[in-house]
Amino acid sequence: MSDEQTNRVIELAERPQGVPTKNTFRFNDIAVPEPKEKEVLLKSIYVSVDPYMRGRMRDVKSYVEPFAVDEPITGGIVAEVLESNNKAFSAGDIVQGQLEWKKYQTVEPKELQQIDPDLAPTSTSLSTLGMTGLTAYFGLLEIGEPEQGETVVVSGAAGAVGSVVAQIAKIKGCRVVGTAGSDEKIDYLENELGVDKAINYKSTDDMMQALAGACPNGVDVYFDNVGGELSDMVLRLINKNARIVLCGQIALYNKNEMPQGPRPQLMLITKSARMEGFIVSDFASKFKIAIKQLATWFNTGEITHRETVTEGFENIPEAFLGLFSGDNIGKQIVKVAEPEN
Amino acid sequence: MSDEQTNRVIELAERPQGVPTKNTFRFNDIAVPEPKEKEVLLKSIYVSVDPYMRGRMRDVKSYVEPFAVDEPITGGIVAEVLESNNKAFSAGDIVQGQLEWKKYQTVEPKELQQIDPDLAPTSTSLSTLGMTGLTAYFGLLEIGEPEQGETVVVSGAAGAVGSVVAQIAKIKGCRVVGTAGSDEKIDYLENELGVDKAINYKSTDDMMQALAGACPNGVDVYFDNVGGELSDMVLRLINKNARIVLCGQIALYNKNEMPQGPRPQLMLITKSARMEGFIVSDFASKFKIAIKQLATWFNTGEITHRETVTEGFENIPEAFLGLFSGDNIGKQIVKVAEPEN
Numbered sequence: 001m002s003d004e005q006t007n008r009v010i011e012l013a014e015r016p017q018g019v020p021t022k023n024t025f026r027f028n029d030i031a032v033p034e035p036k037e038k039e040v041l042l043k044s045i046y047v048s049v050d051p052y053m054r055g056r057m058r059d060v061k062s063y064v065e066p067f068a069v070d071e072p073i074t075g076g077i078v079a080e081v082l083e084s085n086n087k088a089f090s091a092g093d094i095v096q097g098q099l100e101w102k103k104y105q106t107v108e109p110k111e112l113q114q115i116d117p118d119l120a121p122t123s124t125s126l127s128t129l130g131m132t133g134l135t136a137y138f139g140l141l142e143i144g145e146p147e148q149g150e151t152v153v154v155s156g157a158a159g160a161v162g163s164v165v166a167q168i169a170k171i172k173g174c175r176v177v178g179t180a181g182s183d184e185k186i187d188y189l190e191n192e193l194g195v196d197k198a199i200n201y202k203s204t205d206d207m208m209q210a211l212a213g214a215c216p217n218g219v220d221v222y223f224d225n226v227g228g229e230l231s232d233m234v235l236r237l238i239n240k241n242a243r244i245v246l247c248g249q250i251a252l253y254n255k256n257e258m259p260q261g262p263r264p265q266l267m268l269i270t271k272s273a274r275m276e277g278f279i280v281s282d283f284a285s286k287f288k289i290a291i292k293q294l295a296t297w298f299n300t301g302e303i304t305h306r307e308t309v310t311e312g313f314e315n316i317p318e319a320f321l322g323l324f325s326g327d328n329i330g331k332q333i334v335k336v337a338e339p340e341n
Numbered sequence: 342m343s344d345e346q347t348n349r350v351i352e353l354a355e356r357p358q359g360v361p362t363k364n365t366f367r368f369n370d371i372a373v374p375e376p377k378e379k380e381v382l383l384k385s386i387y388v389s390v391d392p393y394m395r396g397r398m399r400d401v402k403s404y405v406e407p408f409a410v411d412e413p414i415t416g417g418i419v420a421e422v423l424e425s426n427n428k429a430f431s432a433g434d435i436v437q438g439q440l441e442w443k444k445y446q447t448v449e450p451k452e453l454q455q456i457d458p459d460l461a462p463t464s465t466s467l468s469t470l471g472m473t474g475l476t477a478y479f480g481l482l483e484i485g486e487p488e489q490g491e492t493v494v495v496s497g498a499a500g501a502v503g504s505v506v507a508q509i510a511k512i513k514g515c516r517v518v519g520t521a522g523s524d525e526k527i528d529y530l531e532n533e534l535g536v537d538k539a540i541n542y543k544s545t546d547d548m549m550q551a552l553a554g555a556c557p558n559g560v561d562v563y564f565d566n567v568g569g570e571l572s573d574m575v576l577r578l579i580n581k582n583a584r585i586v587l588c589g590q591i592a593l594y595n596k597n598e599m600p601q602g603p604r605p606q607l608m609l610i611t612k613s614a615r616m617e618g619f620i621v622s623d624f625a626s627k628f629k630i631a632i633k634q635l636a637t638w639f640n641t642g643e644i645t646h647r648e649t650v651t652e653g654f655e656n657i658p659e660a661f662l663g664l665f666s667g668d669n670i671g672k673q674i675v676k677v678a679e680p681e682n
Contacts, residue, residue, distance in 0.1 A: 227606050246610045259607075262599045265568050268618035269587045275617070277610035 007032045010101040010316055012067045015057055019324055024057065025073070025317040035106045041083040042095070042105050044313070047334040048076035048126040049320040050160070051248055072100035076126050078115065080339040089114075092341035096125045103313055103336065119295055127160055127331035128305045131280055133294045135247060136164035138283040141172075143245045143276050144221040148173035151215050153234050156225030157195065158185035160331040161247060164294075165223045166195050167303045174221070177214045179230060188329055192304060201230060208233050223247060232262050238271050246277040306330035313337075348373045351442040351657055353408045356398055360665055365398065366414070366658040376447045382424040383436070383446055385654070388675040389417035389467040390661040391501070392589055413441035417467050419456065421680040430455075433682035437466045444654055444677065460636055468501055468672035469646045470635055472621055476588060477505035478631045479624040482513075484586045484617050485562040489514035492556050494575050497566030498536065499526035501672035502588060505635075506564045507536050508644045515562070518555045520571060529670055533645060542571060549574050564588060573603050579612050587618040647671035654678075 006029060013026035035041045053075060056067045067073055077099040081089050086109050089095065095112040099105060115125045127133060139161075146152050152169040156162040157178025166189065169176045178189045178198045189198035197214040204210045211233055218239035224231050227249030238244070268275060283290070297303040306329055310319040313336045323332060347370060354367035376382040394416060397408045408414055418440040422430050427450055430436065438453040440446060456466045468474060480502075487493050493510040497503040498519025507530065510517045519530045519539045530539035538555040545551045552574055559580035565572050568590030579585070609616060624631070638644040647670055651660040654677045664673060 224606070227604065231606070246606050249604075249606050249610065258603045260601055261604045263568065263590075263602045264605070265565070265572070265587050265590050265616070265618070266600075268616060269590065269620070270618070272619045272623050273617070274615060275606070275609060276613075276615040277606070277608075278613045279610070282613050 007102060007104045008313060009072050010313075011072055012057060012069050014069060015059060016054075020054065020057065020321060022317055022321070026070075027314070030102070032104045033106045035083050035085050038086050038108055039106045040081050040086055040089050040109050040112075042079035042099065042107065043082050043340065044077050044079050044099070044101075044103055044105075044336045045094070045339055046078040046123045046126055047101060047313075047316055047336055048130075049316065049323060049332050049334060050075065050132075051323050053320065054324070072102060074098055074100050076131060077101075078122050078126060080341065082340065092339075094122050094339065096122075096130065101316060120298055123307060123309075123333055123335075124298070124305065126333055127307065128164060128298055128303060129291055129294055132160040132331060133164050134283070134287060134290055135280040136161045136168060137290045137294060138280060138286070139245045139247050139278060140165050140168050140221070140223055142283065143278055144223060144243050146172050146174050146221050149175070150220035151175045151177065151217055151239075152221040152223065153211070153215065153219050153237075154178045154195075154223045154225070155230055155234070156180070156248065157189055157193075157198065158329050159225055162223070162225050163189075163193060163306070163330055164303060166193050167297075169221075169223075170194050171297065171302055175215075175217070177211070177219075179211075179226070185329055188306070192306070208236070212237060218242075221245065224249070228259070228261070235264055235267050238267065238273050240271050240273075242271055242273040244273065244275040246275060308332045310334045348443060348445045349654060350413050351654075352413055353398065353410050355410060356400060357395075361395065361398065361662060363658055363662070367411075368655070371443070373445045374447045376424050376426050379427045379449055380447045381422050381427055381430050381450050381453075383420035383440065383448065384423050384681065385418050385420050385440070385442075385444055385446075385677045386435070386680055387419040387464045387467055388442060388654075388657055388677055389471075390657065390664060390673050390675065391416065391473075392664050394661065395665070413443060415439055415441050417472060418442075419463050419467060421682065423681065433680075435463050435680065437463075437471065442657060461639055464648060464650075464674055464676075465639070465646065467674055468648065469505060469639055469644060470632055473501040473672060474505050474635045475624070475628060475631055476621040477502045477509060478635060479621060479627070480586045480588050480619060481506050481509050481562070481564055483624065484619055485564060485584050487513050487515050487562045490516070491561035492516045492518065492558055492580075493562040493564065494552070494556065494560050494578075495519045495536075495564045495566070496571055496575070497521070497589065498530055498539065499670050500566055503564070503566050504530075504534060504647070504671055505644060507534050508638075510562075510564075511535050512638065512643055516556075516558070518552070520552075520567070526670055529647065533647070549577070553578060559583075562586065565590070569600070569602070573605075576605055576608050579608065579614050581612050581614075583612055583614040585614065585616040587616060649673045651675045 009028050011026045016024045078096050081093040094115045097112040152174045154162045154165050157166050158180040176195045178195045179201050181202045186198040186200050189195040199210045219237045221243050222234045223245045225248040316334045319334050350369050352367045357365045419437050422434040435456045436453040493515045495503045495506050498507050499521040507517050517536045519536045520542050522543045527539040527541050530536040540551050560578045563575045563585045566589040657675045660675050
């Protein structure tokens with residue numbers, strides 16, 4: 001057990017109307033629990049904050065259960081096993097799973113995945129070698145089906161998923177155009193990730209013209225992390241047989257009303273195009289192969305990786321709120337503690 | 342040559358704003374042409390009028406070229422070869438092709454297809470054994486991919502394409518729900534085509550409730566001939582991995598502005614669903630097999646067929662305009678003349 005004797009939890013204090021605020025969250029001091037039979041005691045090391053969690057704050061049935069008010073928020077966490085009453089795990093193991101926003105917690109480790117710390121930094125299992133990397137991998141390759149020489153547009157290209165999508169599309173020999181919201185991100189996309197053209201949607205007056213100029217051969221694959229008006233513009237540029245991969249709609253998550261916009265159906269008919277949503281768990285049976293491929297690309301440097309790391313359990317809400325102001329580059333995680341072993 | 346010595350043509354007089362009217366069309370008397378080398382002289386027998394032709398009246402590049410103002414309208418026509426300077430055709434042959442709205446015309450017969458009059462009535466090559474049947478066949482089977490026991494919703498189900506879709510879906514063992522706009526059509530769908538539940542969208546107060554009641558297990562395949570608010574409602578009922586086949590959007594064809602509506606993207610993500618447009622020519626390499634299958638179903642009576650036949654070349658515009666007032670059941674054709682042989 002660590003010197004740090006206190007335990008804390010972050011609960012959903014209220015369902016946000018529009019953009020979440022600090023009042024969305026509540027901190028409580030609680031006891032450090034004792035692991036029961038078959039349970040393990042975990043110490044949180046890295047906590048993942050992700051845009052999709054906004055959806056779970058709504059009281060609407062979706063592909064994941066909504067968070068309950070006055071209950072702990074849950075999300076991806078890398079943790080260390082401090083004590084184990086389960087023969088599958090030992091003290092000192094590093095694991096990853098959907099866990100509660102607590103400094104310490106006990107769980108029956110059915111859905112924990114062991115992480116090999118020698119493969120890559122353990123925090124990558126929350127991003128490139130975890131759900132976001134897998135989301136990029138399957139969304140682009142299985143739904144987008146990019147062919148060499150095609151043009152792939154990625155919105156939210158500097159985000160956790162987008163940055164991996166952009167790099168895999170380059171590996172596949174595509175022309176890659178990304179959009180993002182700051183000059184720092186544009187620089188990152190063009191000079192670190194090798195994107196052919198990155199466009200700052202905040203500082204560009206005529207986005208339609210900028211997109212058309214960046215895609216002289218039209219758009220074959222649109223990997224959409226953003227939705228809204230930007231996507232309306234990209235849709236006007238699609239080629240025959242284009243594939244629109246619906247991954248996220250961050251521009252829409254904070255709207256309370258059903259968002260309205262131009263109907264895409266006529267364009268999809270005109271271009272024999274496909275618009276398809278997915279969730280990474282649709283591809284669970286292929287995770288193992290994909291993680292192996294992603295680790296290879298990561299270790300050869302074909303996929304580079306940037307994390308924005310916030311320090312301290314107390315700063316988890318702030319890090320989450322930052323996702324919606326467009327501040328983060330790459331994957332946003334919160335480092336809660338050092339492992340003890 | 343027939344007794345009837347006059348020839349006539351119907352041209353596009355002006356591009357319609359909103360719903361086309363009689364002023365959209367102009368009749369002209371012209372001479373009966375002489376076939377040149379390699380040409381054939383054709384006499385129009387059956388003329389097809391189809392909703393998609395509204396799109397060609399717009400001055401917008403689409404999957405087919407727009408009609409030109411002051412030029413003849415073109416569309417699917419069954420014709421008789423009266424004279425042939427081409428060894429591939431003989432006088433008396435019945436052919437089908439994209440031809441001009443003329444009583445008589447000469448063409449180089451490159452894209453004419455010979456029809457076997459013994460297989461089925463020749464007018465079926467404008468519908469069940471032609472483009473509309475093929476559209477239903479490929480849209481449902483290749484894009485919709487219905488599985489036995491799934492629920493298939495067809496909008497515009499009493500229309501030329503929809504009525505074939507509904508019947509193929511029944512052959513495939515699906516629960517089939519159709520929408521249409523008159524009690525006569527509802528009767529046709531339920532009592533002639535064997536649709537499990539047909540809903541009259543004009544006389545039903547709460548369509549959302551009616552659709553939900555007709556689809557107690559949700560919607561797996563939505564074959565969309567209509568678009569607009571009806572489709573918004575169906576989208577709210579889709580199951581995980583649903584397929585939305587975009588075939589037509591007749592509710593939108595007459596709008597001058599880009600139609601607005603609820604954005605479908607979030608629903609597609611939530612359900613890992615696919616929305617896909619197509620045009621029948623995407624599947625041209627498989628037409629032969631499909632026509633054979635459709636002919637089998639037609640001759641065994643598994644697919645029945647209803648035509649609305651208007652008589653007389655002069656009534657072609659009126660028959661076309663009737664498509665948009667929801668009057669027609671099944672395929673709308675115009676019988677222009679009897680064959681001479």
